[in-house]
Amino acid sequence: MQSEQSWPSEWLRGVLEVCVSRILLDGPSYGYAITQALAEAGLGDVKGGTLYPLLGRLEEAGRVEVEWRPGEGGPGRKYFALTTAGREHAQRLAADWAEFTDTTRALTDAALTDSGRAS
Amino acid sequence: MNDTHAPRPGHMDDERLAPHLEAAWRDEFVFELRMLDVPGDVIGDALVTADTHVAESGETAQEAFGDPKIYAQEIAGSTSRRVDPRLSVRTVVGVVAGVAGTLGAIASTLAWLDGTPVRLSVGMLSGLALALVVAGVLLVRSTWALRLMKDRTVLAALLFGAVPAAAVVGLIAIGRDPVLEGSPRLLGVLSVVLLAVNALTFWLDPDDDRILGPGDDRRLSRTARLGAALSTPGTVAVICAFLWLVN
Numbered sequence: 447m448q449s450e451q452s453w454p455s456e457w458l459r460g461v462l463e464v465c466v467s468r469i470l471l472d473g474p475s476y477g478y479a480i481t482q483a484l485a486e487a488g489l490g491d492v493k494g495g496t497l498y499p500l501l502g503r504l505e506e507a508g509r510v511e512v513e514w515r516p517g518e519g520g521p522g523r524k525y526f527a528l529t530t531a532g533r534e535h536a537q538r539l540a541a542d543w544a545e546f547t548d549t550t551r552a553l554t555d556a557a558l559t560d561s562g563r564a565s
Numbered sequence: 566m567n568d569t570h571a572p573r574p575g576h577m578d579d580e581r582l583a584p585h586l587e588a589a590w591r592d593e594f595v596f597e598l599r600m601l602d603v604p605g606d607v608i609g610d611a612l613v614t615a616d617t618h619v620a621e622s623g624e625t626a627q628e629a630f631g632d633p634k635i636y637a638q639e640i641a642g643s644t645s646r647r648v649d650p651r652l653s654v655r656t657v658v659g660v661v662a663g664v665a666g667t668l669g670a671i672a673s674t675l676a677w678l679d680g681t682p683v684r685l686s687v688g689m690l691s692g693l694a695l696a697l698v699v700a701g702v703l704l705v706r707s708t709w710a711l712r713l714m715k716d717r718t719v720l721a722a723l724l725f726g727a728v729p730a731a732a733v734v735g736l737i738a739i740g741r742d743p744v745l746e747g748s749p750r751l752l753g754v755l756s757v758v759l760l761a762v763n764a765l766t767f768w769l770d771p772d773d774d775r776i777l778g779p780g781d782d783r784r785l786s787r788t789a790r791l792g793a794a795l796s797t798p799g800t801v802a803v804i805c806a807f808l809w810l811v812n
Binding site for chain 2: 506522
């Protein structure tokens with residue numbers, strides 16, 4: 447885990463749906479809690495401006511459904527939960543991502559070895 | 566999980582829906598969503614979502630969501646829901662009846678106070694036609710008009726206010742040849758009928774696209790519907806009463 451690491455935004459854009467879907471596989475959650483979970487996983491500070499449009503697209507695609515729950519003395523929270531189709535999609539995304547990272551690491555890990563040898 | 570909402574009493578405006586968002590950011594965000602024809606309930610949902618987020622994270626709206634215009638475009642892009650921009654026949658009839666009824670009521674009141682017949686001149690009819698054209702442009706191109714009012718206020722004020730008003734006055738001044746002469750009472754009755762048509766159309770089709778928060782009552786209250794229906798006739802009544810008082 448590299449919680450202080452600032453990953454390139456292009457990488458985060460590509461992996462964000464995979465990671466958010468993975469977090470929602472654990473159960474319904476709300477926006478701020480999802481950003482906290484992403485930060486704890488080492489993905490850094492994902493802003494609401496990036497997260498909510500993604501959640502909106504997932505809702506529009508029928509992969510997520512929403513429920514407003516009353517807050518404790520404050521405004522209510524919008525909870526997002528995966529639908530059945532969303533769960534299947536999340537699992538497929540995780541599998542595809544694993545294959546993708548295996549593929550890329552098969553190529554890029556050699557650079558680490560070469561770098562070690564060079565030094 | 567159902568798409569149900571935590572209960573929130575009554576209608577709330579965008580300030581009450583999102584008290585933790587900075588006013589300038591919130592206004593810009595709502596304006597851009599309106600420009601993109603996003604429905605009021607989607608705007609309300611996005612406002613409350615943003616508000617709860619900043620309340621919990623301690624960030625400002627600018628820090629959490631960035632530029633309100635760009636964020637509004639992102640939100641609009643994440644939903645296919647849009648306000649239907651087409652005007653119903655009922656709305657067009659209501660607006661035309663409202664404009665004609667307003668001008669007719671004022672003209673008949675002035676003639677009645679002067680004790681003279683109503684004389685409709687070429688200029689008056691031309692002015693009425695021009696007023697209807699401007700009202701039509703504002704209705705059909707309302708998004709463009711609102712954008713112009715916000716970005717180029719002086720130009721919009723000239724284009725939609727000062728220039729048409731001056732043109733109407735000019736037309737009335739130039740085209741004084743009477744084409745129609747009638748009793749103030751007859752025109753007054755006709756104007757009341759037109760204003761009643763205006764009120765009826767807005768009662769039946771109140772153009773309700775309010776910004777609603779999760780759980781807000783979607784039905785427009787009877788009082789609000791009555792207010793929308795009586796706004797034009799009520800204003801005309803006040804103008805006519807004022808003319809009578811100052812006479």
